[in-house]
Amino acid sequence: MSAQAIPILMVVGTAALLSLLFLGLSGWLGPYRPNSLKSTTYECGVPARSTVQIRFFVRFFLVALLFLLFDLETVFLYPWAILFRSMVAEGRAAFALGEMGAFVAVLVVGFVYVWKKGGLEWQ
Amino acid sequence: MQVMTDLFARIFGDGLSSLGLLVAGGLTMALIMALVMASCAIVFTWAERKVAGFIQSRYGPMRVGRWHGVLQPVADMVKILGKEDIVPRDADKPLFMLAPFVIFVGSLMAWAAIPFAPGFIAADLDLGLFYIFAVSSAATIGILMAGWASNNKWSLYGAARGAAQAVSYEIPLALACIPVVMITGSLNMNDIVIAQQGGIWRWHFLHDPFLFVAFLLYFVASIAEVNRGPFDLPETESELVAGYHTEYTGMRFAFFFLAEYANLFLVSCVATAVFLGGWQPLFGPVFLPGLVFVIKAVLLVLLQMWLRWTLPRLRVDQLMHVCWKVMVPLALVCVLGAGIWMLATGQAG
Secondary structure, X not given: OOOOHHHHHHHHHHHHHHHHHHHHHHHHHOOOOXXXXXXXXXXXXXXXXXXXXXXXXXXXXXXXXXXXXHHHHHHHHHHHHHHHHHHHHXXXXXXXXXXXXXXXXXXXXXXXXXXXOOOOOOO | OXXXXXXXXXXXXXXXXXXXXXXXXXXXXXXXXXXHHHHHHHHHHHHHHHHHHHHOOOOXXXXXXXXXXXXXXXXXXXXXXOOOOOOOOOOOHHHHHHHHXXXXXHHHHHHOOOOOEOOEOXXXXXXXXXXXXXXXXXXXXXXXXXXXXXXXXXXXXXXXXXXXXXXXXXXXXXXXXXXXXXXXXXXXXXXXXXXXOOOHHHOHHHOOHHHHHHHHHXXXXXXXXXXXXXXXXXXXXXXXXXXXXXXXXXXXXXXXXXXXXXXXXXXXXXXXXXXXXXXOOXXXXXXXXXXXXXXXXXXXXXXXXXXHHHOOOOOHHHHHHHHHHHHHHHHHHHXXXXXXXXXXXXXXX
């Protein structure tokens, strides 16, 4: 474990402790009087109808898939972006750009396909 | 971090090992960050109500604290502390109770890598920018947890929308920062700010036309990322009551609220550090770096508030259209364009 991780652990610990502290404070100061009406699910004042097993629009699933693809692509772009500056300094910028261009082009082909298939329409 | 470890080193001399220094410095910085986060959230709730008031030709809060209701957020905090913490009978209790923590802790964790001033950064990571993106996506998990565990239709719809929106806009958000990484050759937030030394013309958003577009893309995507108007579909009060935090009360609700305003400031801080020169002043040498940084970030926050109270909410199909058909292709063009620009001008900085 590197020394850089220690401050992060400190921040996580502080955040967790502070939130527990405030929650404890509110539990101590606030009332606790549960009743059956209060603990029902809120549905604009009327008794809740049907269960929460609602159907989801299939587009949500598609968005998740697209996100996975593009997010991975972004993750691969970052190391390349870090090296790009030194590639420019070495005069290999055109090579670096072409290489990443080819990588992105593969994804863009898929992207265009999804677009033409209507995968990006929210209807 | 550096400031704090130096301070502790001066106080304790050789009494502390390097690990001890790291822990002590980290702990102090973490507490400062938590304090800054809480106070900025408190100030911004007041500012938001004032801005909304003035935009709608009214005053906003005026009563508590003599001058323009400045103590209103304090009164709200006290009131919220005294409220009952209700867990609905049908809720998935462990998840329901955990969700606000995930959002709150995730938000504070991202704060660790914000460079407020030279050496004043809780965690000076080599992966700084990447770390911020990674950690702030914890909010998506928190949103889904809250919506699912509430066992309430409004919450679940709100959570599904929130997650879809957050993951969609994360793509242009992350892509828009790549040109900056290409120019600086580093993900370290300190390095990114130092690379912008020497007046406004050296700030990244004026580096070349592609970076200017990238800055605009980042700004729009960041508004959507923190679920604020005109992208506030996950919590449309007119159709989903309050979205994913419908069932939350008292302090747990306050965590969502705090995290929203903390994230609002966080994305503005990242925009400031990455595109707007961080603590570097408009011209001349560095002076009062922390103040310069905060002023820039607060101006961005005020701009976001102005947008929220001016623009009507988008429809969900428009939301996805803007992201996938406009911003993602544009961001890719920006990456390519910035690369060609660097190639053509033959300069790296």
